[in-house]
Amino acid sequence: MGLEQFKNRNVGTQNYVKLDLPHPPKNGWCAFKQVLSRSLKPELFVGLWVALREMINALFRGQMHTTQYPLEKLPISPRYRAIHEMLRLLESGHYRCIGCGLCEKICIANCITMDTRYDENQRKEVSEYTINFGRCIFCGYCAEVCPELAIVHGGRYETASEQRASFSLFEDMLTPIDKLNLQQEYQGFGAISPNADENIKKTPLAY
Amino acid sequence: MSEMEPAKNMISIKIDGVEYKAKEGEYILNAARANDIFIPAICYLTRCSPTLACRICLVEADGKQVYSCNARVKEGMEITINTPNILKERRAIMEVYDVNHPLQCGVCDQSGECELQNYTLELGVDSQSYAIPDTKRETKNWSSVLHYDAGLCIVCERCTTVCKDMIGDAAIKTTKRGGAALDKDYKATMPKDAYAMWNKLQKSIIAPSNGTDYTNCSDCGECIAVCPVGALVSRDFQYTTNAWDLKRIPATCAHCSSGCQIYYETKPTSIADRTEKIYRVTNEWNYISLCGAGRFGYDFENRVEGKDQEAFTKAVEAFKKAKVINFTSVITNEEALMLQSLKEKMGVKLINREARAFQRFLDFYSQASGNSLYTTDFKEVMATDFVMSVGTSLRNDNPNARYAFNNIQKMNKGAGLYFHPVGDNLVPTFGKNIEMFTHKVGQEELALLLIIDLFADHDKLPNSVKEQLDRDKLLEALGKDSEAFAKSFDKMMKKKESFSLMVGEDLYFHEKAENIAKLIAVLENSSSVKVAMIPPKTNSLGVALICDLDDEAEGYTIGYNALGDFRLSALGDGDLDMPSMNQQEGTLTNMHKRVTPTNAALEYHGYELNDIMAELISAPKYTIDWTPHLPVEKGFKSINFDDLPNEYKNDGTENRGYLLDTTTKEVGEIEVDKFDDSTVLDGEIAYRCNPQRQFNDFTNKAHQIFEEFGLYASKERAETLGKRVTVEFDNGSLELDVIVDERMDGDIVAVPDFKSAENIYELFGASRYQKVIIREV
Incomplete structure (x- = not known):
């Protein structure tokens, strides 16, 4: 199933077909x-x-239309806000999060906490990161505010668990390094708009 | 009573057509700020000289463009803050500041409390017209606490200005950056001030002024406080938290008697550990400057699990049989009042050596002068243009007194006389007009006599003083050539109008304290010199006023943060835990004669002194319920703790707590003893004096204070001493490492007293100087 129809967010321009129905009986x-x-x-x-x-x-003939949930799952709209994912940089594999703390600040359920420190490479390192999914209301503000598109909402919509805390550590949410090639760019709320380039003012660069 | 004084010489000015009052001779910027009017300004620091680095404070005064930070108000002046041309200049300046500024706001420690960000937005900079190749600028650690990220630096020079004009270290300066030259076309096309500012900015960067990679300074961290961007941060704080996560708790610093206003900034320790922790200390840097102990010595809290009932029962038993309570000056007024109540109701004796010495001195002074307390606070001292210091090692005893001494030289075109037996090579660098008197130990009276001779109206002097005034002889005894001094003194006195003297702990711990107190009273009676006293330790003044202290006592002793048979301790090493100063509410009396409130930054689960009081005598529910009962006859006011303010106003008024009331009564003529040489010490001498940034056990507990307990000596002296020595006093000895203090001069060595367990006061007895025998180990 293609995602094209979800990407088009301009309501009213979809391909509606008008049906040619006969008139109801008059007498x-x-x-x-x-x-x-x-x-x-x-x-x-x-x-x-x-x-x-x-x-x-x-x-x-193998043309079954029933989805065999939970063995099979339907793909979900990129705008759906499920369990968070932490993305990596495609080139270096390093995680994208810079530890700016904006998600922690904006979180209205107050469920994100992070610890940061000055690391050996003189960079800010996120030493601990956690989301309390018992409190998370999946509002999507964290993904929207993230300047690096590091924290995003993924497609894991099953949030029933004995311990919802088991979703919540940085490593649990981070794209596994061996699955980096499968990492999808986030299209949902907070993603760069398709015409982002047009909105940027160019600054002069002398070098 | 500076805060109640009617404002003098007020003139009226017009800002954007509205009439306002301003102090005569004030800078336009300060006058506007005092009237709550906003003029953009980056590089200007109140209490320091205008730097003119940012040029953003341009205004139009009477039709002419001036910089509001260095143009003074005149009667009837008409000021326009925004004209089209000025707005163009300001916008261009902000665009220039943004050129090549790293876009790493997400990780920057300023975390949005950034003046570059604020002004960029304020002036609506939404595009960039200028460009230049960037220069590689390395980040550096300047000292054990300072971290400098040159890439983020906008060279506003606030750090260098505060270091020079306020702190007096002048440990950093602007130096060459080696950046590319500006494109010549800019000169014609850019607004004028923006071009001039960029031209200077592109050439400079900040570096330690001694030419090395490391600053030789007192590590006060004031440069960190004033930095408008995230270029200067403390190494410990860097990248640990965002400013918005921190809870600010207004408090009073409890390390020395200056009682500075500070904010403890707290946040949970980590994800796993949700107990609050102090991440840093900040201050209102426009109105008060901190020292390194105040800024970095904050984690001295006493963490206890809960109420230890067994220890508490023992403590109550101990108090019931106690004959003596031994305590330090790191104590709130309320607790001092509790101890005094114990004395009144149970007859225990109270021992506090430093406060007792100060109390005696204050009594002598009051008897002689009729004033219930010394008459001047350090704010008034800072407004004078000729300052003198006797009997205090300025650099170590009280950083704010030192800042005042320095600030007078820099800002008031001042002059200074510094009398002290221990040579100091920092004080002479404060200004050109400073005379150092490195006199012999015990000659403090001669110093005061010289000051009386220089400044007093001789007709008003009692005969007992007059007959001792022989300037040549005095100068000779103090080690100065009289002709040379006369010459430089004439130069120093040019255009000087107001005079001040600060006196310190050496005089309180002095065999002839009474005579010295009389001399000070004589000086005040007969001259315009204002005298301010530096209480020896944190709340010595409060304790001296509240408690009826005893000289000597024997018997079962309770030590509160001090030695004793049963020890109450906020350091966690005693028989019963007590809350430390950042865990309790209360008031402190500082050297400015101000009773200031402090709040609890961290939680405390154990017992307090008030709980013991409740068992022994009656006590109200909270410690702060004692606040309105502080002795009114000693100058305290009957005000509830919760009604005490703790803030600075926009015009710099200190609205913290309240000032002690002082009274004056008539007294007769003062009879002064004749000076004799009996107290003068010669030979090998030790001085009881703490290194910079160490004041007590609490500073020593803090993890960012690195000054060790050892024998401090000048470089030359240390070489002759060796690495480790025993110091033999009359009544005991110490084994100490020798530590070089590069700013010390001469042969006297300093033995710190910040560790109460070492019982240094016992070794030194009634004086700060003792003859010792030093042997290498």
Whole structure:
């Protein structure tokens, strides 16, 4: 299933098709004629055939339409706000989070906390990071405010667990380094708009 | 009563068409700020000289463009803050500041409390018109506490200005950056001031002024406080937290008697440990400057799990059989009042050596002068243009007194006389007009006699003083050539109008304290010299006023942060834990004769002195319920703790707590003893004096205060002493490492007293100087 239809956020321009339906009967005679013609047509068998055909397609031709949840999962809109993910830089594999603390500050459920420190490379390092998913209301502010697109909402919508804390540490949310090639760029709330380039004022650079 | 004084010489000015009152001779910027009017300014620091680095404070005064930080108000002056041309200049200046400024605001320690950010937004800079190749600028650690990120620096020079004009170290200066030259076209196209400012900015950067990579300074961290961007931060604080996460708790610094206003800034320790921790100390740097102990010595709290009932029961038993309570001056007024109540109701004796010495001295002074307390506070001292210091090692005893001494030289075109047996090579660098008197120990009276001779109206002097005034002889005894001194003194006295004298602990711990107190009273009676006293330790003044202290006592002793048979301790090493100063509410009496409130920054779960009081005698619910009961007859006021303010106003008025009331009564003529040589010491002498940034056990506990307990000596002296020595006193000896203090001069060595366990006061007895025998180990 493609995601194109979700990416188009301009409501009203989708491909709606107007159906060509006959007019309803105008008087008693017309209604009587409609009943008569429908009764004499073999549509009952057409319906039976359709059901039989779909059963054959599903059972013998591998065209089953039922999703076998939880073995199968439907893809979800990028605007859906599920369990957070921490992204990495594609080039270096280093995590994107710079420890600016904006997500911690903006969080209205007050569920994000981080510890930072001065590391050996003279950089600010996030030494601990946690989200209390027992309190998180999945409002998406953290993803929206993140200047590095480091914290985003992923597609993991199943938040039932014995301990929701088990989702919550930095390493749990971080893209595994061996799955870096599978990391998807975030398209949801807070992502760069498609026309971002047009909105930027160029500054002179002498070098 | 400076705060109640009617404002003198007020003139009226017009700012943007509205009439305001301003003090005559004040800078336009300060006059505007005092009237709550905003003029943008980056590089200007109140109490320091205008730097003219940022040029953003441009205003139009009577039709002419002037810099409001260095143009003074005149009667009827009409000031316009914004004209189209000025707005153009300001915008261009902010654009220039933004050129090549790293876009790392997300990790910067200023975390939004950034003046560069604020003014960029304030002036609506939404595009950049200028460009220049960047220069590589390295980050550096200047000292054990200072971290400088040159990339973030906008060279406003506030750090160098405060270091020179206020602190007096002048440990940093602007130096060459080696940046590219500006494009010549800019000169024609750019606004004039913006171009001039950029031209200077592009050439300079801040560096230690001694030419090395490390600053030789007192590590006060005031440069960190004044930095408008995140270029200067403390190494310990760097990248640990954002400013917005910190809770600010207004308090009073409890390390020395200057009682500076500070904010403890707290936040939970970590994700796992949610107990609050102090991350840093900040101050209102426009109105008060801190020292290194105040800024970095904050983590001295006493963490206890809960109420230790067993220890408490023992403590109550101990108090019931106690004959003596031994305590230090690191104590609130309220606790001092509790101890005094114990004395009144249970007859225990109270021992506090430093406060007792000060109390005696104050009594002698009151008897002689009729004033209930010394008459001047250090704010008034700072407004004078000729300052003298007797009997205090300015650099070590009280940083704010030292800042005042320095500030007078820099800001008031002042002059100074510094009398002290221990040579100091920092004080002479404060200004050109400073005479150092490195006299012999015990000649403090001669110093005062010389000051009386120089400044007093001789007709008003009692005969007992007059007959001792022989200037040549006095100068000779104090080690000066009289002709040379006369010459330099004439130069020093040019255009001087107001005079002040600060006196310190040497005089309180002095065999002839009474005579010295009389001399000070004589000086005040017969001259315009204002005299301010430096209480020896944190709340010595409060304790001296509240408690009826005893000289000697024997028997079962309770030590409160001091030695004793049963020890109450806020350091966590005693028999019963007590809250430390950052864990309790209360008031402190500082050297400015001000009773200032301090609040609890960190929680404390154990017992307080008030709980013991409740068991022994009656006590109200909270410690602060004692505040309105402080003795009114001693100058305290009956005001509830919660009604005490703790803030500075925009015009610099100190609105903290209240000033002690002082009274004056008539007294007869003062009879002064004749000076004799009996107290003069010669030979090997030790001086009881703490290193910079160490004042007591609490500063010693703080992890960012590195000064060790050892024998401090000048470089030359240390070489002759060796690495480790025993110092033999009459009544005991110490084994100490020798530590070089490069700013000391001469042969006298300093033995610190900040560790109460070492019982240094016992070794020195009634004087700060003792003859000792020093042997290498």
